Amino acid sequence: MDSLIPINIVESTTSFNIAGFQHEFLWALIVGTILAFVLGFGMGANDVSNAFGTSVGSKALTLIKAYSLATIFETLGAVLVGYNVIDTMRKGVVDVAVYQNSSDEFLVGQVAVLGAMSWVLSPLMSGTVSLVLYLLVDHVILRTNDPVKNGLLWLPIFYFWVMTFNTFMVTYQGSRVLHLSSVPLWVSVILSFGIGFLSAIICHLIIVPRIKKRLDESEPKTDVNIESKGKSQTVPSSKFEESIDRVRSYSYDVTTPESPPSYRSPSSTVTDQESRQVENQSQGGAFDGGIKHFIFWLLPLRTRIQDQRTLRMFSSVQIMTACFAGFAHGANDISNSIAPLAALLAVYRTEDVLQTSETPIYVLLYGVFAICVGLWVLGHIVIRTVGTRMSEVNPASGFAIEFGAAMTALIASKFGIPISTTHCLVGSVVFVGMIRSERSIDWKLFSGIAASWVITLPVAGTAAALLMLLLKLSI
Template sequence: MTVPYDTSLIWLVVVGFLVAFVLAFGIGANDVANSFGTSVGAGVLTIFKACILATIFEIAGAVLIGYKVSDTMRKGILDVSLYEGHEQELMLGSLSSLAGSAIWLLFATALRLPISGTHSIVGATVGFSLVCRGTAGVRWGALGSIAASWFASPLLSGSVSAAIFWLIRKTVLRSNEPLKQGLNILPLAYGLTIAINILSIAHDGPKLLMLDKVPWWGSVTTSLGVGLVSAAVVYTFVVPWQRKKILLSHSSAKNAEFCGTDLKETTALSVISEVPAAASGSELLNAEAPKLRGNNSASHLLLAAGGDAEGAPGDVDGILDEEHPDVSKLFSFLQVLTAAFGSFAHGGNDVSNAIGPLIALWSVYAEGSARQETETPLLILLYGGLGISTGLWIWGRRVIQTLGQDLARITPTTGFTIEVGAALTVLLASKAGLPVSTTHCKVGSVVCVGWASRGGEGVSWTLFRNIAFAWLVTVPVAGCLSAGCMAVFRQVITL
């Protein structure tokens, strides 16, 4: 039975919970844009729908897979044994970490800059430790491996996303029959996405569901089985439904012509409905683009027929350069699925940033020991997930606009590749207990896919430069803020 360290310090725990909620709010406002920003930018989801889905999957990810990274954040960066006999000092340090990273995250969100919550909390943790124990209190080896992942994660995530996009462009977008090819790969895309998501939960999963006792081969078999069933369902029901839906939209377009619709406004619809089955998206563009560029009404109608009318950024020409409108329809819902996948991964990885120091604070108080032997409480993980969701609802649209619209032009197809590459990278890191930056993964994927799809003009390099600069200063700024808080605590509170 554990005995509280000192009941007179309950105020520290209460303040810690309040500050942790503010930090979770900042992470939700800034980091959750990583999950659904591309879906909103591609016009697949409204911000309202994105917030609803994000709330569900962020909390689920936090509770189901968040405990592993939480353990790394609270015990892997610092040598907590140095604080034995000085538990109050460690509690104040955890509170300083929460406060320093929360201030920086809220400030960056006000500037619409997507920064790393992981960078913030790691920098803040090192900052208070330097004040308390100097360089001896930091495990530089563990910090070095985490820092290396910060640079590797955007490159890895971007490479995976760009490779997936290259395959889709080669096999679908530039094929002679893009719609037919898109329908053919749809079951595979759904099956793989769902299988990876199931594997992330089943392999060494949460003790709450007793999944930690399932052997690795059992997890793999289950995931592949669910993926195959999903692919079969998509092949049997979704593919025919999508084909019928698209053909009906083409038929409606033709009927609009015969009902006396103005010729200029029907040009875009006739481009879609009358294109021969063997014509590729590139041939369609080459044949009709001159007409469309001189006809704004036709351009808007073509955009609507492609399923991107809702909030899609930029002019229509950039979308036509790569994507047949019918293919956009196929990938629209799949992008929602992958966004949910990414949101689940974000909840599992980044909830630790909000509540890692809080769990340390609670564990020291509850156990009376700096070693923190107890497991991560699920209720505190849930608390962090709720704070993240609150920040998304209230302030999340600011960074969603930056990542989903301003950094690069995104379509359902490119959005799908961005989501899958980034989420896969984050999930693998979460299972390894490595707190990589979801921000770095998603921004790396957006930049790489934007460059791969449209060359140098596909990315706003000025905005990327500003984001990269914010990344560079995050660790020292959060560290200085945390160190300042700790210095004040040492002056006003008797240790």
């Protein structure tokens, strides 16, 4: 019985110490909770708006639909995948063991971080992924003789790709809170491919016929008919005359072994391939092979007349990739905003800076709530900037932009790397815009955004350091 007395004394002393610690630093928890909401609000108004900006800009989604889908998929991304980034942010960036005997400094340090936090990482990887994807779409769909037919053939493949990738990211080494961390690799692979195949079958049997019907019903009336390789093709007269003018400007001076110089009348056949050949010759002269020829073949023709039925088909795909982008943002950026609060709460509850407990789901949901409030209140401002002002975005390019950014963000989340989905999306917009848009990029707007990225890190770091100094002097 006597041997139990020291143990009871130790337990009582420990409880008293934690209670005293919590009483002393209750203010830090309250202030940190408020600052986390403010940070989440700002992230919702900025980062989430970026994620859905291209979908709204291409008119694949309305603002209200974008807000609603963002709310749903941001929540799913945060709960299903966001745990990795939270762990990295709250105890992986800094060696928390050095604060073992100074929990108070660690606690107020998280308050300082919340007061000045933002992340700056290069968007090059996201831009590269989107660029490659758009070139693939251009070669197998957009530049073909029948882009709608080829697009509908590729649609189930896109669904398979997105759903397989997303399912694998969720199930393999998944959320410990949802007991997905013990799922074996082979189970994740089989489950991912199974869901991917099921999605492709559903797309082929249900979605594709609906899109065909919708395209047939909404096909606009045209006033000029042209024959292309035995198939009737209709083009609005204004755009037809535009393309004729372009080809005329090249045809007088271009000579090829296959066809002598000739004037192309309005009754002539105009195709993307012919326009591309003429432009290649006008810019590079007669040449056989070589790097220049490969580049002209690889890149899309900026003056191409986009087939409106094809773009309407891509609108349905872009809704899926917009949800994918929202999921990716929830998996990464929400964790960035809420990680200091999670660390603050863990230390406040146990006075242990090692933070061995898991992040509660309600902390993630609190972050999602703050971000969604910011999105609904101020998101329309940034949505217009990214979706319409920076570059010309249509459903086909928007699909590539969102998919590339989402893939990059999700892979980073899986490895616990805190990156900015905003930077991924802006990088993708710039990379894709440079190769496809006649308007190209609003470089003045982009330079302002890039400058803010460069400035943010030192300014935020300095602000956090000064705030930490003030808090440290006060305790």
